[in-house]
Amino acid sequence: MGSLKKRSINLAGHATSLALEPEFWAVLQSAAAANAVSIAGLIQRIDAGRGxxxxxxxxxxxxLQYGQAH
Structure with missing residues (x-):
């Protein structure tokens, strides 16, 4: 996998940065498109359920789970 790519995302009114490998960003982008939400919207959903x-x-x-299911 490639080096980490960092993105800034607003979660619950707070700016945060998230660093993931480009391959993970690509899957998250596909999942967001499939769910008709922005990548920030998808990450907000993930954040809400991460415990x-x-x-x-x-x-x-x-x-990983999205990739296995699709």
Whole structure:
């Protein structure tokens, strides 16, 4: 996998940055498009359901599960 790519995202009114490998960003972008939401909207959904898991880990798990299902 490639080096990390960092993006700034607004979650619950707070700016945060999220660093993931480009391959994960590509899957998240596909998932967002399939769900007719922005990538920020998708990450907000992931954030809302992640529990104690770090956000980057939750995004990677989501991308893995999405990739396996599609």
């Amino acid at each position: 104690e898991r770090p956000l980057a880990s939750a995004c990677r798990v989501y991308a």
